[in-house]
Structure formats: structure tokens, C-alpha cells
Amino acid sequence: MDLLFTGRWMDVAEAHRWGLVNEVLPKEKLEDRVWEIARLLASGPPLVFAAIKETARVAEALTFQDAMNKVTRRQLATVDLLYGSEDNMEGFRAFAEKRDPVWKGR
Numbered sequence: 001m002d003l004l005f006t007g008r009w010m011d012v013a014e015a016h017r018w019g020l021v022n023e024v025l026p027k028e029k030l031e032d033r034v035w036e037i038a039r040l041l042a043s044g045p046p047l048v049f050a051a052i053k054e055t056a057r058v059a060e061a062l063t064f065q066d067a068m069n070k071v072t073r074r075q076l077a078t079v080d081l082l083y084g085s086e087d088n089m090e091g092f093r094a095f096a097e098k099r100d101p102v103w104k105g106r
Contacts, residue, residue: 046105047087051078 003010015021025033041049054076059067074080082088086106094101 043103045087045091045101045103047078047082047085047103051076051082054078 002008010018012021012024016024023033055067055071055078058070058076062070070076071079074083087101087103090101090103
């Protein structure tokens with residue numbers, strides 16, 4: 001509320017302490033780190049990412065328990081799609097076979 005009411009600026013160290021930024025890097029290392037994160041996300045499970053985003057949006061208006069109930073009861077479209085997907089089974093198989101999963105987004 002302090003920032004909203006006063007409009008004051010904060011330096012990067014304070015923003016990091018408040019959890020508004022995840023990392024603080026020197027300018028010369030920023031682009032390499034951005035590409036590292038981009039590659040990590042690009043190799044990740046797209047259906048899981050979609051389910052996380054939908055769950056986070058819906059959960060803002062719910063109690064924790066109500067949000068968890070929606071997930072476990074497959075009441076969110078992306079969660080339902082994920083639970084019935086090839087990627088869901090691929091995740092289990094890859095874990096059991098001790099290999100990296102190959103995500104297909106279906």
C-alpha cells in the first residue's frame with residue numbers, strides 16, 4: 001500500500017527484498033540469463049504451464065481449499081485437459097524410466 005499511496009520509487013535492492021524481482025544481475029549478464037530462462041521455459045511442459053496460469057488466475061478469488069478442490073476435481077479446463085493428455089502420461093513414463101520427458105503439448 002505504501003507504494004500505491006505514495007508513488008515513491010524503490011531501488012532494485014528493495015524490490016528484490018520485497019520479492020518484486022527474482023534476480024538482480026549486472027547489465028552485461030542480463031541477456032545471457034534471459035536466454036537461459038527462455039530455453040528452460042521452451043523445453044518445459046506447455047500444458048502444465050497453461051494449467052498453472054489458469055489456476056493462479058482463478059485462485060485469486062478463492063480460498064486455498066476451494067482452489068485445490070477445483071484442481072483435484074478437474075473443474076478447470078486446462079487442468080482437465082492436462083490430466084487426460086499424452087503429456088501427463090509422458091511425464092510419468094519419463095520419471096519411471098529416469099529420462100527427460102519429451103513434451104508434445106497434447
